[in-house]
Amino acid sequence: MKAALLLIILAPLAGFLINVFFGRRLPRAGVTAVAVGSVGLSALLALFVCGAYLSAPEPAAFEYYTVLSVGGVTIPFALQADALSILMLFFVTFVGFWIHIYSIGYMEHEEDYARYFSYLNLFMFAMLTLVLADNFLLMFVGWEGVGLCSYLLIGFYYQEKWPADSGKKAFIVNRIGDFGFLIGIFFIATHFGTLRYEEVFAKLQADPGAYLGVAGIIALCLFVGATGKSAQLPLYVWLPDAMAGPTPVSALIHAATMVTAGVYMVARCNLFFRSSPEAMAVVAVVGALTAIFAASMGLAQTDIKKVLAYSTISQLGYMFLAAGVGAYAVAMFHVFTHAFFKACLFLGSGSLIHACHTNDIFEMGGLRKVMKTTHWTFLFSTLAIAGIPIWAGFFSKDAILASVFAFAGHHHGWAYLLWGLAVVTAFMTSFYMFRLYYVVFGGEYRGKGHPHESPTSMTLPLVVLGGLTAVVGFLGVPVVFHLPNLMERFLEPLTPAVEGLAGTTFHLSHGMEWALMIGSVVVAGLGWLAARALYRTDASWTWVKGFTARHPRLYDTVFNKYYVDEFYDRTVGAALRGVSRFCFSIIDGVLIEGPVNLSGFFVELTGNVLRFLHNGNLRTYALHIVLGVAILLWLVF
Amino acid sequence: MIFLALLLGLLLFVLGLAVVMLRRSAILLFLGIELMLNAANLTFVAFSSANGALDGQIAVIFTIAIASAEVGVGLAIFIVLFRRFKTQSVDDLRILRW
Numbered sequence: 134m135k136a137a138l139l140l141i142i143l144a145p146l147a148g149f150l151i152n153v154f155f156g157r158r159l160p161r162a163g164v165t166a167v168a169v170g171s172v173g174l175s176a177l178l179a180l181f182v183c184g185a186y187l188s189a190p191e192p193a194a195f196e197y198y199t200v201l202s203v204g205g206v207t208i209p210f211a212l213q214a215d216a217l218s219i220l221m222l223f224f225v226t227f228v229g230f231w232i233h234i235y236s237i238g239y240m241e242h243e244e245d246y247a248r249y250f251s252y253l254n255l256f257m258f259a260m261l262t263l264v265l266a267d268n269f270l271l272m273f274v275g276w277e278g279v280g281l282c283s284y285l286l287i288g289f290y291y292q293e294k295w296p297a298d299s300g301k302k303a304f305i306v307n308r309i310g311d312f313g314f315l316i317g318i319f320f321i322a323t324h325f326g327t328l329r330y331e332e333v334f335a336k337l338q339a340d341p342g343a344y345l346g347v348a349g350i351i352a353l354c355l356f357v358g359a360t361g362k363s364a365q366l367p368l369y370v371w372l373p374d375a376m377a378g379p380t381p382v383s384a385l386i387h388a389a390t391m392v393t394a395g396v397y398m399v400a401r402c403n404l405f406f407r408s409s410p411e412a413m414a415v416v417a418v419v420g421a422l423t424a425i426f427a428a429s430m431g432l433a434q435t436d437i438k439k440v441l442a443y444s445t446i447s448q449l450g451y452m453f454l455a456a457g458v459g460a461y462a463v464a465m466f467h468v469f470t471h472a473f474f475k476a477c478l479f480l481g482s483g484s485l486i487h488a489c490h491t492n493d494i495f496e497m498g499g500l501r502k503v504m505k506t507t508h509w510t511f512l513f514s515t516l517a518i519a520g521i522p523i524w525a526g527f528f529s530k531d532a533i534l535a536s537v538f539a540f541a542g543h544h545h546g547w548a549y550l551l552w553g554l555a556v557v558t559a560f561m562t563s564f565y566m567f568r569l570y571y572v573v574f575g576g577e578y579r580g581k582g583h584p585h586e587s588p589t590s591m592t593l594p595l596v597v598l599g600g601l602t603a604v605v606g607f608l609g610v611p612v613v614f615h616l617p618n619l620m621e622r623f624l625e626p627l628t629p630a631v632e633g634l635a636g637t638t639f640h641l642s643h644g645m646e647w648a649l650m651i652g653s654v655v656v657a658g659l660g661w662l663a664a665r666a667l668y669r670t671d672a673s674w675t676w677v678k679g680f681t682a683r684h685p686r687l688y689d690t691v692f693n694k695y696y697v698d699e700f701y702d703r704t705v706g707a708a709l710r711g712v713s714r715f716c717f718s719i720i721d722g723v724l725i726e727g728p729v730n731l732s733g734f735f736v737e738l739t740g741n742v743l744r745f746l747h748n749g750n751l752r753t754y755a756l757h758i759v760l761g762v763a764i765l766l767w768l769v770f
Numbered sequence: 771m772i773f774l775a776l777l778l779g780l781l782l783f784v785l786g787l788a789v790v791m792l793r794r795s796a797i798l799l800f801l802g803i804e805l806m807l808n809a810a811n812l813t814f815v816a817f818s819s820a821n822g823a824l825d826g827q828i829a830v831i832f833t834i835a836i837a838s839a840e841v842g843v844g845l846a847i848f849i850v851l852f853r854r855f856k857t858q859s860v861d862d863l864r865i866l867r868w
Contacts, residue, residue, distance in 0.1 A: 749864030751799075755791050 134185055135195040138212045138265060141178045141222070144171040145257035152254065156247025168250035169233045172257055176226040186219045192626065194267045194331060208328055213267035217627050220465060221264040221397055224472045225390050229257050231594035232385040235480050238590035239381050239487060249289060249379065256282035260390050264397065268328040269318045272398070276314065276362065279391045280307045286386060287378040296377035303371040310361015310368055314398075317354030320347060330401065337404045338631050349409030355402055356416055363395025363449045366423045370698055372446055376438040380483030383438060388445050388479050389472040396452040396468050400461040400627060407459065407634040417457025417537075421551040421558075424450030426695075428561035432568075433691040436492045437482045440569050444518065445475055447558060451533050454555060458548060459635055460536035462624040466609045467533060469620070470525035473605055474517035477598035481511040484591055485573060488584035496580040497573045503584055506592040508574050510599030515570045517602040519563035520657040525606035527654070530559060532609060535649050539639035556656055563660025571668040613646045775816035782809035794859040796848045800841060807837045 148171030156164050192215035200208045214222075233253060240249050259278025266272040281304075288300025318328065324347050325333045337344055359365065364372035375387045386392070399406060399416065406412050424447045431443030448471050455464035484507045489497050501508045517524035520531065534555055541548035578584070586592065609620035630636070641649070667677050681688040690696065746757070786805030789798055811830045818826030852858055 751860040751863070752791050752794075755787075759787065759791070 134182065134193065134214070137178045137182055138195060138214060139197060141175045141182070141226070142212070142258055142261045142265060144174045144178075145254040145261065147171055148254035149251050149258060152247050152251035156251055159247065161246055164247045164250055165237055168254055169230075169237065171254060172226070172230050172233045175257065175261065176230040179222050179226040182214055183219055183223050186214055186216075190216070190623075190626075192216070194329075200270070205326055206322055206328065208268060208270050210271065211267040211329070212265040213330070214265070215626065216624050217397070217401060217465065218265055220469060220624070222261065224469055225257075225260055225264060228389045228472050228476050228598070229260075229385060231597055232381050232389075232476065232480065235384075235483070235591050235594040236379075236381045238588040239483055240379065241588075243379075245289070249286075252282055252285045252289070253382070253385070256286070256386060256391075260394075263394055267330060269321060269330070269333075270328050273311075273314065273318060276358075276394065276398075277311065279386070279394065280304065280311065280362070283307070283375065283386050283391055286382040287375045289378050289382070295374075299371075299374035299377040303375050306368050306371040307361045310358045312357075313354045313361070314358025317351050317358065320351045320354060324351075334404050337408070338629065341404075341408055341631055341634050345408055348405045349412045352402065352405040352409050352412035353415065355398060355405065356412065356419075359395030359399050359453070360419065361395075362398075363392050363453070364446050365395070365419050365449065365453060366426065369423060369427065369446050370701060373439055373442045373694070376436070376442050380438065380479060380486060383442070384476045384479030384483065387442065388475040392445060392449060393452070393468045393472065396449065396456060396464055399453070399456045400465050403456075403459075403461045403628055404631070404634065406456070407628075407631070407636075410635060413457050413459065413635060415457070416453050417548065417551055420450045420453030420455075420457050421554045422450070423447070424454060424558040425554045425561070426450075428558045428565065429691060430694045431565045432561060433688060434565075435495055437485065437494050437497075437569065437573065438479070438492055440494070440565060441475070441478055441482060444478075444562065444566065447562060448475065448518070451530065451555065451558070454551060455533040455536055458537050458540035458545075458551075459628075459639075460533065460540075461628050462621045463529070463532040463536050463609075465624055465627075466620045467529035469608075470517070470529040470602075470605055473598050474514040474525055474602040477510055477514040477595060477602060478518065480591070480595055480598065481507050481514065484587040484595065485511075485584075487587050487591070489580050490582065491580055494569060494572045497578070497584075498576045498580070499574070499578040500584060501574040503578075504586045506586060506595060510592075510595040511574070512570065513599040514602050515566045517606075519566050519661060520559055520653060521661070522654055523603060523606065525602045525604075527657075528606035528609050528611070531611065531650050531653050534559070534653050535611070535641060535646060536639070538645075538649055539641045542641070543639045556653070559653060560656045560660045563657040564664045567661045567664030568668050571664060575669050611646060611650065613643050613650070772816050772820045776813060779809045779813040779816065782806075782812065794861045796851075796858045796860055799860060800844060804837065804841070807833060 148167050151167050152159075152164055159167070192213065194211055194213035196209045196211040198210050200210050202208070233250075236249070236253065240246055243249060256279060259275050259282055261275070263272055263275025263279060266275055284300045284304040287303050288297050290296040291300075321333060322328055324344065325336055327333060337348065341348075361368045372387060372392065376383055378387075406416065427443045427446035427450060431440050431447065434440045434443060448467070452464045452467050452471070455461075455467060484504065485497060485500065486492055488500070488504060488507075491497070513524065517526040520527045534552065537548060537552045537555055541552055609618055610616045612618065668674065693699075746753075783806050786802045786807075786809060789802030789805065793799065793802070811833055814826040814830045814833075818824065818830075848858065851863060855862065857863070
């Protein structure tokens with residue numbers, strides 16, 4: 134177990150090192166074998182670790198060596214396997230492996246094949262470090278590592294301006310969040326004297342009253358980090374632009390794994406959040422607002438990946454909403470199901486882009502007939518995200534809605550508002566996803582060329598992930614079905630009941646639960662029907678076109694994402710540019726360059742005077758020598 | 771006796787210096803330098819005989835050897851310069867001036 138955990142993170146690192154140093158000289162098959170093989174090894178070992186944990190569910194931590202030991206704080210390089218880590222480990226390696234397979238086909242014609250795979254392996258290494266770390270510092274290392282890989286992969290097509298700029302944007306926005314995270318870690322280190330989860334949480338659990346104030350501050354700092362990494366208000370702006378990277382990257386990093394790191398972190402630190410109802414309220418409100426805000430922006434996008442990006446932000450908002458009302462297991466369940474259906478959606482969109490050579494959904498159309506596998510898997514994952522029963526999203530989203538409703542029922546009446554927002558978001562989600570589906574697959578083909586189905590290396594992952602979207606939901610069936618809710622039971626050790634901390638589960642009557650479930654299915658169905666009525670055939674678009682023509686301002690505002698980017702540019706961007714300009718022209722231009730240039734000026738001036746001695750006339754030089762000797766003699770005698 | 775020899779040395783030296791500083795011809799420049807060197811030699815020899823020691827005269831042998839080498843190099847330089855610039859006036863050779 135100890136060796137297996139270490140090997141899980143070291144295998145992708147080895148793959149990265151080999152490909153980054155020798156990738157250019159290796160044949161493509163070699164690069165593929167190293168990259169996919171190393172992740173495959175990780176995935177197999179992860180299965181082994183999961184199996185071992187399931188047979189004996191005891192959290193275990195393994196120390197490998199001490200990174201540093203300063204003034205009573207000892208930080209070991211240690212990995213741990215508890216329920217939460219195991220859950221993340223499983224789907225990160227599983228989805229990651231299939232996306233590696235998919236990339237073989239998708240990046241086939243790419244010149245920088247080895248560079249792409251080396252980054253992807255480095256990402257797996259960082260993500261697994263983040264997930265398996267047993268202390269906050271190591272988690273932060275992984276946290277920064279995935280941020281770096283995200284930057285590198287968004288800017289993969291660095292010869293073009295948009296990807297290069299988007300990479301920078303993602304990195305900088307993430308830095309803002311990371312700053313908050315780091316402050317939170319400092320707080321933990323000063324107040325708890327250790328950074329290991331086990332010790333920190335044991336201290337907090339033993340005496341929650343002693344940390345009441347500071348725990349809330351720590352929770353908020355950590356949440357700032359989560360808003361950056363998981364693209365929540367107000368730091369979500371980088372994720373839509375992150376779509377500039379290759380599509381498998383969007384599937385792996387910006388949908389399934391990295392962006393859920395924030396939810397993972399909040400769930401991991403649930404004791405901090407539960408110490409402070411205010412912090413929990415902030416999380417819930419931010420989550421709900423993000424969910425509805427991003428969903429509404431997704432309604433009018435025409436770039437297939439942008440639609441999916443906004444839907445990712447919106448779904449992440451759901452997860453934080455769940456975490457904010459204390460339903461951490463439900464939040465993680467949604468992380469889990471989301472990883473499958475969103476990865477499948479992104480890979481499907483990659484397959485479409487591969488075939489049509491465009492991102493614009495209005496240049497696709499009618500692809501149901503030509504791309505059968507892509508169509509079916511896309512339909513499956515669309516059903517899943519929309520929340521149609523038996524597909525994964527139904528179970529997790531329904532659980533979130535029910536948790537919020539129950540939370541509101543238990544003396545937090547204001548949370549009914551959040552529930553309302555979440556229901557509206559569910560309608561929007563269903564609507565924009567089926568809009569996407571009908572525009573792309575319905576009607577007639579409107580683009581150029583003749584699209585054809587993608588190679589097997591791309592369709593196989595689609596089939597695997599798409600098929601699983603119909604299965605994984607059953608891991609968390611609601612109580613009313615009288616079946617074991619495996620996910621909740623599995624994650625139970627995550628949220629110990631502690632006297633004086635907010636609870637994590639609120640119960641609803643069975644009748645209420647049925648009503649909520651039927652209600653959410655009806656809402657999803659309405660969204661579906663609305664999209665079907667408006668987008669099913671090319672002819673039915675006329676109403677939409679007429680509507681957007683009648684309300685150009687409304688449409689433009691939504692299409693341009695409420696001008697949030699522009700707003701940030703005018704405020705934060707302008708302020709930063711002002712400071713930069715001040716630094717450039719005053720600090721650099723006057724304070725630093727001034728003295729430097731002045732000394733240079735004096736040297737030049739002296740030279741200009743003295744150069745007249747050097748007139749190139751040999752006899753003048755002879756005169757100088759004589760004069761010099763004369764002066765020396767006069768001085769000596 | 772030594773006074774006369776030193777006076778002659780001084781005269782020769784000043785003469786050589788005047789030639790170096792006042793004439794433009796490269797050849798005359800060399801002559802001036804040779805005059806100064808030999809003025810120094812004469813002084814060496816004078817002091818040597820006055821002191822009854824030989825080291826002054828040994829120094830003179832060195833000076834003569836080095837002077838001949840210097841003339842060899844110097845003349846070579848001036849021949850090259852003459853071929854290049856068609857002049858032997860040092861005042862015309864000012865291309866390295868600022």
